[in-house]
Amino acid sequence: MAAAASIVCSSFKSPSLQSNEVNHVGLAISQPTIPSKKNLRWFGRKDNKEMSISVRTKAMVSNEGDLLVKESPTSLDAIEDIGVVGVHHVGLLCENLERSLDFYQNVLGLEINEARPHDKLPYRGAWLWVGSEMIHLMELPNPDPLTGRPEHGGRDRHACIAIRDVSKLKALLDKAGIPYTLSRSGRPAIFTRDPDANALEFTQVDF
Template sequence: MHITKCLHAALLVTDLQRAENFYSNILGLSKSEMRSLNFPGTWYQIGDFQLHLIVVPTVPSQIQNAEKWGRNSHISFAVDDLETAKQRLIAHNYPIQTSAFGRPALFTKDPDNNIIELSQV
């Protein structure tokens, strides 16, 4: 077997409207209109990659390391201006944690506590 690329990731959310606000309006991702899901949720197209949001009644906490968010399950996105991303998250009251290693990256949490990494490339 030879894996050539990652196609998609799926995150569990409890409130689709609240999650869509975060991913569409705060992170600026574009929802895919190419096809609909056969279950409650939505999907975003990011280049060749897809992010699926799947609605469930409750999201179990996967945070094992509250001190260092990057040492938990997370998804990472590249941004062209990390400071602008940071200021946008702060303006909308989303928590942030900078990289413990001093690299240009930060972590935040979506409304269901899914950890999102933003790295400047």
């Protein structure tokens, strides 16, 4: 059942000791709760020989007086049970599907996954292969503004694509006149944006 618990910290000074010396300290804690002003009370005596702090808080206490700690509903076993194996795809919004496909296909060289259905959704779109995963382009109104976004895509929401050679992508972006920024940490990575200002990171990895 629920009961009120107290945290009391007290110090007692012997009359034979100096005013700043303490020969006994008592501390009892029932729950690690940060007190608020309304449940914090100070008690003291004018002669400064006794002072205590009392904090009233709520705790779950069993009939035997033991504190019961409620377990988190999310445990490691529960996470493992759902069987996470990887990222299947990333969904990106675009204003004009053809304009976006020109960027993703003709600049980045991504291929469309023709096996994914297009006619079962109430909006236009395309699935593009990114290794064994995909990008799903969706022609829908984009709630994100085109201006006022961070120049460096790493400071914005972004999708990261692993590539073999950052220098080759850099040359392609330069040729297409597409702006980009390099990783601020010095690692081989480039950040750029698609025609709808969706931020993309390309990081160089060894396969």
